[in-house]
Amino acid sequence: MEYRFLGCSGLQVSVLSFGGWVPKGSGHGEDVVHECMRTAYEAGINCFDTAETYMDGESERIFGRAIKKFGWERKSLVVSTKIYWSGSGPNEFGLSRKHIIEGAKASLERLGLEYVDLIFAHRPDDLTPMEEVVRAFNWVIEKGWAFYWGTSEWSAEQITDAHRIAEKLGLIGPLMEQP
Incomplete structure (x- = not known):
């Protein structure tokens, strides 16, 4: 398996990752998923990606x-998860500080892990101030719940804004983008 550095970090990830998106009712049982994960791991894949939703x-x-x-x-392992949707209540989606922190904690509980390597903002949130988003993901990193944060399906302008705010505040900006 070939490995590459993730962004401008020292973290090495396999060029292929194993994704955990399986639609409900697809007929893929847990044993099948476990066997696929085992096969991927034995082939050298170290990156396993999932999401709260x-x-x-x-x-x-x-x-x-x-x-x-x-x-x-x-x-x-390099384990990643994504935060944005977890329910239909007013604070169970989006990128408010409340949802990022509660979503990250709930993801760790479901995974049975103390931390994830990567945590993504699963979508941009135009209703939450970018400073709040940047500060919340940095709080998660400072708590040791994640090592790096990134974005998923954000525009170049949104990513640039997050980096500008992080730099201004002396915080960590997003490391990766998952299109």
Whole structure:
């Protein structure tokens, strides 16, 4: 397997990753997902990607059970999750400080992990001030719940804005973008 540095960090990720998006009712049982994850891991894939919204959080639970079942050392994995949608209540979606922090904590509980390597803002949130988003993801990093944060389906202008604010505040800007 080939590995590359993620952005301008020292973190090495496999050029292929294993994604955990499986639609409900697809007929893919947990045993099948675990077998696919095992095959990917044995092929050298170290990056496993999921999100709080995939199968209403069940994807994270399945990933966590696989990690435990196979006894994989946490240091051998790069685990990512994404925050934006977790429910229909007014504070259960978006990128408010409240949702980022509560969403990250809930994801860790579902995964059964102390931290994720990467945490993504799953979509941009035009209703939440960018400074709040940047500060909240930095809080998650400072707590040790994630090592890096990034974006998913953000525009170049939004990413630039996040970097500008992070630099102004002496904080960490987004490292990666998942289109």
